[in-house]
Amino acid sequence: MANKSMATRDAYGEALLELGKRRLDIVVLDADLSGSTKTGKFGKAFPERFFNIGVAEQDMIGMASGLSLTGKLPFASTFAVFETGRAWEQIRQTVCYSNLNVKLVATHSGITVGEDGASHQAVEDIALMRVLPNMTVIVPSDGYETTQVINTIADEYFGPVYVRLGRSKVPSVMPERYRFKIGKAHVFNMGKDANIIAAGIMVSMAIAAAEILKKNGIDTGVINMSTIKPLDTKTLLKAAKSCRVLVTAEEHSVIGGLGSAVSEFLSEHYPVPVVKIGIRDEFGCSGSSEELLKFYGLTPDKIVKTIKKALK
Amino acid sequence: MAKVSQATVIELKEKAKELRKEILKMLTTAQSGHTGGSLSAADIVTALYFHKMRHNPKDPKWRERDRFILSKGHAAPLLYAALALSGYFSKSLMKTLRKLGSPLQGHPCSRTLPGVEISTGSLGQGLSIANGIAAGLKLDGLGSRVYCLLGDGEIQEGQVWEAAMTAAHYKLDNLCAFVDNNGLQIDGHCCDVMYIEPIVKKWEAFGWNVFDINGHDMAAIVNALDQAETVRDKPTMIVARTVKGKGISFFEGKVQYHGMAPTPEELKKALKELDEDGK
Ligand SMILES: Cc1ncc(C[n+]2csc(CCOP(=O)(O)OP(=O)(O)O)c2C)c(N)n1
């Protein structure tokens, strides 16, 4: 499994189906996007445990909450912008305030949604979820990690979780031996010159950037911070202390996401400059996924340039 | 179906009076909170907690219990009075309403108070939650029923109508909801703030079984609850015509008592009125 390029949403669909087979308490909810979020696979296999709520995200979160109150383990899915935006207050008031065992797994996050444009590209969802007490926020980097995340949050963790998935195919980055643990970052390597703290699709970009930099004699480390909350502060501190330039990379606004989380911690415990790569306080737009990544500077090239500049 | 006995009705009416007294005392001690909407739904909640619902104060999480969701969470004092008088917690706790460290939060909090199924306070969300519980109970093959209380101003929230569709779509006949139709909200009469009529026709159009009753007629409440249990494949909405502030002449129909607690003088007068009522 660990070297197949695939969209994280596809991995989710498969994982959910398998989970449904072995756990009868799993119920799945969707808001008329089950074909896109891939929950439809579960729905087809277990129609009695699948609730399509129609285009009604707020009601979906309430319904998921109610199901959790009867001991079911609900997974509620739609696009990230609708899940976290339209239903934010329902997530706050019911799921988080009462600390319910509801899993929110949203797909189509970030600009790699592509042609649908800004209305469908969530670049602020991490911020919206991260601010909520009791919420755990996870951004898997590839299909292999996604499968592990889904199983872990179902089997090993009670409480609200937000999982951020994407639409487009992403290269596989995590090694076969990798075991996901909530709150534990994966260190590919620590760099002496620079360290890139990345999440989601930016992990593969960070790896590519580090390779280029290495050829230029710049020792660059890469860390997959797939759990954004709670942050793996131990690893973060080590990364900050071991290098000259610390960079964060995310397919999200630089306001409120991974870069902010890293800065918030370091500003109090080890104040060093944090160079943030991400979306600059703006909306997305239409285009192909590859075009948009270039347009917004979410490429290995941009990471390389940023680090070189910072090292000067 | 056998109608409720006169003796039961008399007993429940006495109980409702007790609830009203506790609500007023609680609010006066707290010196803040929602008086009008707690009193208007007191008869409905009495019928549920002291007659209709199967629940066990000694075992609040009993799997087969019936559930009550107070969607209009600002009527917390009413729920607290019902829970305290049922024996979920000591009556003395009611004195701590809205105080720092109290499990009796300004709006119901399920993490701090046993018997509260889910935290509420942000209007428009309870019916969705009730739907989820009803669906979960059905999946488990349990015969438990779910009750949910909404305000008439609250039904201006769009999510209520999302939930209305969902309950009908999934044929949640183990769900019975109430609209406490007291005609008032914060800024005035519901139909001046945002026209909500025809309430009965709306719920019918959304695929619900609807009863239109006087929400202070204890026999009517109990009979509607009994009948709701016999309905198959449809959720039931009981539109309860009520009076905001019901039971206390100087609070009745007064919009300003939505979120105002009684003064100690008002409390004295109010308790006297309740004592003299029916004597
Ligand atoms: C989402 C939301 N918006 C606003 C409020 C503030 N609020 C509290 S009670 C209320 C009026 C409710 O009127 P109604 O549902 O008729 O309640 P009742 O008359 O039964 O007290 C409002 C607007 C709230 N609690 N939740």
Ligand SMILES: [Mg+2]
């Ligand atoms: Mg009202």
